Amino acid sequence: MHRQVQDRYLPPDHDAFVAAEPPTGRIIVIAPTRAACETIELAIGLKIETVLQKQHGEYIRELASARKGFGIVAGTGTGKTLSIRPIAETILGTTDLRVGVVNREREATPETPTWNIIIVTTGIARRWFQDGDILPSDTLVVDEIHQTSAELELCLALGKRVGCRFIWLSATVDPSFYARYLNAAAVLESSAFDPRKAADVKVIRRDPMAFLDDKFLLSVQKEKRGVGMFLPTRAGVEAAAEVVADKFPRINTAFYHGGEPIRVLRPFLEGEEKKPYFLSMTAAGQSALNVQGLDTVVIDDTRFTNIIEKGKNVLTKLHLGANEILQMAGRVHGRVAGGRVFILSDRDIHFETLRPTEPEFQLAGDSERVAMTCADLGVRADELELPIPLDRIAYKKAMALLESRGIVENGRLSRYGKLVEALPVDRPWAELLVNADDELVPYLAIMSSIESLHRMTREERDLSNIVVPGSDHLTAYNLYAEAYSNCGYMGEVYGLPRHLFDESIEQWAERRGVLVKAIEDTALGMASVFRGLGMEVPTRLVPARDHIYRKFTDLLARFMPFDLVIDEQTADGHDARVSKTSVCGSWGAIAGELRYFADRSGTPRAGIEGTQVSLELIRKYATRGEPEVVYDPRRKHSPLVMRQRVEYFGFELDREVESIEEFPPDLASKAKAILADAMARGEARHPSVKHNQEIVDEIRETYRRSGGITPRLGLRELADLYEQSIADVSSMDEFREARISLDADAIVPAADRIRYSALPGFTTVRESKVPLDYDVEEQDGTRTGVVRLRLPEKLARSLVESELPAMDRPLRFTVLRGPRGAVRAATLEELQEILARPWSPDEVDDDGRDSADLTAAERHAKRIGREIREKSNRTRGRDTGGRKGGPGRGRTRGRDDEERDGKRQRGPKRPGASRPGRRERIEKKGKPGADGGKVNPESRGGRPGKRKFRGR
Structure with missing residues (x-):
């Protein structure tokens, strides 16, 4: 029985809301964040x-009254957000503006139909x-449209589908895409640049911490400057503020990033902070914050952004784009007399030549949301005019996943899917909430509102007496529960009950190494979950211990809505390391969210944090597949077997063979x-296979020489003939004793075989004998007969068209390169271009052609190339710690770039959980130990042996 859910952010009465639509329509303002709504x-x-009103006020009203869509691109300080009021008054034809906000903090109410301006996220x-x-x-009205997100891009496509008019406001970016996509009648550009x-702009090749030397800081102090420094990471922002505070305590120092509440910046925003001051920020402050008194900007030319690779968001380190640099420098450039801009970069940047570029879109990385x-x-999906092309492969995978989970049925959301969609949390957590009992709901509501334990805490943190061994999720819950128990109370915001916190939360967060904003956001999110479930927000939180861990992992194992990693490997065979900040061990199964990042060489890696699930629970909820009959050529005496797999969400746990x-x-x-197919492939151990091979090769060669006139004897056709021959066989003994012979004359008459075999097998090129292969x-x-010249590579590289022989059919070209495989081309120019490449096609991958269509020489070359590749892959796997087997097989663990910086501690053992075995002693090489030459591996810093989670 599923729990009932109500979406509290939709108008309570849809019909009443639609009926109250004013004749002019409503103004729906779409804001990027909850703070932007306010x-x-x-x-x-x-x-x-x-400034915008002075420059374009009349034209803006003219466009608004004409009911035309348009865009406004305005720099910092021009007042583009303030222009929403005159636009709304013109469109609505009244100054009686009834404004309402709907976001996670303020839900829709019965008064919502009376609003003519509605601000939503x-x-x-x-x-x-x-x-x-x-x-x-x-x-x-789309405010800050340049702040792209998958949700915003989807809203743009849905607005176009409905037929709404768009008025969009943007910072300094290239507006050409938005003008085309949103059918803008005009694009107004405004700037407060003087x-x-x-500003005096300098590009310096220095590290940010090295730049903050005594010389620079002394000049800041003497000249009483207001400095803003933009850095890419939270840790970098905090480190920069700490360095300045330690060196020059008379400089007022603060920092701001996504984990800090905006109130820490209030003295800077309201002009109360006295100079000299130093404020370090992440990109969160580059366009939306107006810091008073700022006259110096320091920009680190680095950013971490999500690059879409094969439908996955891969966090990648890149240089800043022109838009980011212009927006950061625009804090002082052209606005403040005596302004200074320092760009810390390892590349040559000509600031004067920088021009705005089109924004980068994120929708391709969220196919499940689409x-x-x-x-x-x-x-x-192809009926929506999305801003960027949809990754169709990722979309099909996402749709298949949703269908397998019962969320989508016949292309529509099922009843279960509608319940999941109505909750204001990610799909995996929504599934758990819909299926959980009342005891688990408070824990799930809080955990679903926390981004992650890693994002909740600083690098230096204290989790003593908080950790739930093997669960990052429950550890994060315990942090919130302790914060509420020590510093929280039940209150109301906008008439809605919610956990609030007193001033002591700052000291608690400092001691624990927790971000205050993460605690406050969790309180907001969990309150919205309880309202959606129709339950009261709890006034008391009980810490999570073993009982809750067992119930939570049982719920996880039963439904498994998260990504699953077993022994640091995903179901499709990719490596996924446990995050170094996780409290989980690297052994066994971990359910959580996979996050992708690019290492220092740019190679995508995967990391996970979540909750460990015991092997017993996995086997309890595993499913047994349908029995299948297969032919296993590795089994010499009993190759025909009945195979049945035991699977768990993509992982093969066990295999029963009979x-x-x-x-x-x-x-x-x-x-x-199955036996006939094995015979056609040459895998079956039967004397007739070898006896008939000469006949098969002759018929296939006749087919190629005839240009497709005679019958084709591919794998499927040959298997059908063999199946007819063994129609009366009822056991393997009868199969082994059966005399199975092919009648060549019944397939292709002897006269045709003789006639086509008389075609020449060689020709002469530059006085060299060159074999001919028919195809x-x-x-x-339509079938077309061709003939391939099998050329030596040296001759092929220098051959010209005039030297080619005249044949009765089109010419094609083949060069056999031994272990490097074969090169095939339709024209001589194409052949020479492929030969000039560093790799042969067969060295990279097979071309997928049926082996029955290849000549014996080509099959030999492909086989050698495949063996070389497989040997190389096995060697590379040993060198990099890759796996030789499938999921669950043991391997030697390597260290990626993320783990070189610090050694992640293993999670402590939980009673009843699957735990790797350990060798009691190992032989010590070199100097003998105190116990007669044997030492415990942990005593000398080595890793104990591991028994990996295996499938048979």
């Missing part, structure tokens, strides 16, 4: 003459589109088809 609400209540806007609450008569206040939205609307001697009546036809090419159902 800023926009305040801006709509103000009447201030801005991107995720809630998407849900309103899915519910049909946004109509064609509405006007969409050429007389152009799939669920399309299923809810009942449309195909030999088949007598064919069961219900499997007799299947068994004979058949198929295209659009």
